[in-house]
Amino acid sequence: MNAAMALIRFTFAEVFHHRAYQLMMLACLLLPWLMLVPMSLFLLDLGKVLADLLFTVEHMLMAGFVFFMALPLMARDIEQKICHLLLSVPLKRSTYLLSRYFGMSAAMLPLMGLLLLSSAAVFVFVAYQWPDYTTMDLAWHVPLGEMLLLLPYLALLGVLFLIVVFASGSSESMVFLFSVWLLSWAVPPVLEALMRPEVATKMPHGLFVLVQGLEYILPDLTSAKLSLDIAHAQWPPPDMLWAYVCEHFSYAAIALIVAMLRFERKDLA
Amino acid sequence: MAWHRLGLLLLLIPLFVWSHARLPHIAGQPPAPEMTRDWDQRSELLQGVLAGPIPGFWADAAVLNLFNVFDVARHTTGELRHRWWRELAYLLHEALSLDPRFRDGLRLTEGLLGYEPGFTAEAVDLLEQCGPNVSSGEYLLVASFLAHVELNQTERALRLADMAADKPDVGSLAQGFAAKLLLEQHGCQAALAFLEYRKSKLPLVYADQLQARIERMRKDPECRQDVPPANAPPEIDLPKTNAWETGKAS
Numbered sequence: 141m142n143a144a145m146a147l148i149r150f151t152f153a154e155v156f157h158h159r160a161y162q163l164m165m166l167a168c169l170l171l172p173w174l175m176l177v178p179m180s181l182f183l184l185d186l187g188k189v190l191a192d193l194l195f196t197v198e199h200m201l202m203a204g205f206v207f208f209m210a211l212p213l214m215a216r217d218i219e220q221k222i223c224h225l226l227l228s229v230p231l232k233r234s235t236y237l238l239s240r241y242f243g244m245s246a247a248m249l250p251l252m253g254l255l256l257l258s259s260a261a262v263f264v265f266v267a268y269q270w271p272d273y274t275t276m277d278l279a280w281h282v283p284l285g286e287m288l289l290l291l292p293y294l295a296l297l298g299v300l301f302l303i304v305v306f307a308s309g310s311s312e313s314m315v316f317l318f319s320v321w322l323l324s325w326a327v328p329p330v331l332e333a334l335m336r337p338e339v340a341t342k343m344p345h346g347l348f349v350l351v352q353g354l355e356y357i358l359p360d361l362t363s364a365k366l367s368l369d370i371a372h373a374q375w376p377p378p379d380m381l382w383a384y385v386c387e388h389f390s391y392a393a394i395a396l397i398v399a400m401l402r403f404e405r406k407d408l409a
Numbered sequence: 410m411a412w413h414r415l416g417l418l419l420l421l422i423p424l425f426v427w428s429h430a431r432l433p434h435i436a437g438q439p440p441a442p443e444m445t446r447d448w449d450q451r452s453e454l455l456q457g458v459l460a461g462p463i464p465g466f467w468a469d470a471a472v473l474n475l476f477n478v479f480d481v482a483r484h485t486t487g488e489l490r491h492r493w494w495r496e497l498a499y500l501l502h503e504a505l506s507l508d509p510r511f512r513d514g515l516r517l518t519e520g521l522l523g524y525e526p527g528f529t530a531e532a533v534d535l536l537e538q539c540g541p542n543v544s545s546g547e548y549l550l551v552a553s554f555l556a557h558v559e560l561n562q563t564e565r566a567l568r569l570a571d572m573a574a575d576k577p578d579v580g581s582l583a584q585g586f587a588a589k590l591l592l593e594q595h596g597c598q599a600a601l602a603f604l605e606y607r608k609s610k611l612p613l614v615y616a617d618q619l620q621a622r623i624e625r626m627r628k629d630p631e632c633r634q635d636v637p638p639a640n641a642p643p644e645i646d647l648p649k650t651n652a653w654e655t656g657k658a659s
Contacts, residue, residue: 181473184512192465199462292462329457333450364462371465372510 143229144239151243155209161247164201168254171197172262179266187274190266191282191371194259198286201251202293203321210244211300211317215310224408234400241301241396245294252290256283277373285370288381291388292363296321298392302399305406328364331355445495448502456503468508472517475500479521491527498522498531509539515548523551529559537569546576550583557590566590585622597632 155161175193182189217223217240227236263279299320300313307313333339334351343351366384369376376384446452460467475497482493501522504514515536522532536552553569556562570587601623608620626632 178469178473181476182469182513184516188465188511189469189513192463192469196463196466325461326458329461330454333454333457339450364460364464367462368465368508 143231144235147226147229147231147236147239148243148246151213151240152246154213155244155247156250158209161205161209164205164251165254167201168251169258171201172255172258176262176266184273186266186270187263187278187373188371190263190274191278191285192367194255194262194282194286195289195367195371198255198289201255202248202290203296205248205251206293206296206300207314207317207321209247210297211304211313212310213244214240214300214304215307215313218304218408219309221408227408233403233406237301237305237400237403238396241297244297248290248293252287256286259283259286275373281370281373281375285367288366288370288384289363291385292324295388295391295395296324298395298399302395302402305399305403328355445492446499447495448499448506452499452502453506456507460507464507465511468504468511468514471500471504471507472511472513475504475517494522494525494528498528501535505535505539509542512543512545515539515543519548519551519555523555523559529555533560533565533569540569541572544576545578546573546583547578549573549576550586553583553586563590588622588626597626597629601626601632 172194175190178193179186179190223236227233260279260283263282266274267276267279300317303316304313307316331351331354335355340348366376478493478497478500482490482497485493501514501518504511518532518535522528533552533555536548540549540552549569550573553566553573556569557566567587567590570583570590573583574587
């Protein structure tokens, strides 16, 4: 247990001392205020536009973290056999993977904390400055929404571990992770369009069942509807939110468990 | 050797500045759209795929792009103008299909597309489609006005005004407008019946203005002479749910 905690702290410190990570922390503080510039170009829905911009900033920062900080670190561990050093503590392979995962997840929290504080502050400012064009509710709606939007990236981090233990190196990991990310971006709207009654009625029954099955099993990491509702200060019903949270934690857990099973048997020599 | 590199660098900097300044978006002359883009189901699907997890931002970007297009479109004439306005309509469709509650998109649909010859019907379609999604009824009321004044579709205008009357912010205005439409088309009795119907959907505390309007109509000499038309009052597709009872307007 102590060794696992030590590795979590070590992973956090390793990420934290990266200059790129410190720049990301600065970006989390400054970008919400910079978003006031594009927001001021709009006419009526200033609060909604600012929320959209902040969610986009969050997507960029979190995707940047997973692709350019977490992935190189894990790929290097396995490719350059640095994990041998850590496993000789001694540490179980599965504990090593879990500790690395929790360490990286913990490293996302300071970024999120700064982004939440800065977002809340910028919304309070906007609500005082232009009270007719936004609502003070967004000052807590949007930070809560940002916390929910972190979940897809925790799931993506789980998928990253799964890919890294199967892939032969960092390039392959990058290609596969990018493909998963792109598919989770592009596939849900297509499936949703195919499930519409006017399209579904024209589709052969077998194909419709296939599409239905695909929609059921494929991960939807986009959370597009959620961000749109929150930007309009409308919360989805609690049971839907609960399902959303469970769904993303399940993706992360499934990916990590399969990764651990594979890593136990991986030839690291 | 270092001097050669420095000389080459000094030559390349003006070349870069010269070429960059001639790019269309820097020179302020965006190229006219090569071909018109019509909004259809495929466009909707494509934009949904491209927008991915950020449909709100994608809708915002379409509206920002629209400002540029409008800036050029208003100074052009003839076939070119039509092409630019088609592009503008495409961007509005894009913004509102991704975010049907986006008030900037609805406001621009009303203000720009609604009054451009040849695009009014499209604007009314968009407002009718997206208007029910926003809490304000102003867009439905505008759609009703456009349908009546610009398209001469009174039945549709009545339906839209009735939908607008369910929204608390323009309720009385929409009722007055719908009553006027009925008065013009079907006479006083139909207008009175409509106002009575609207009154029945309001809590009594909010119905004073409406009652006053009904009283004024009843006292109007023209209305007194009005004989109920031979054909019965129009069959208006009035909504069955009451917004005040369901709590939407609370």
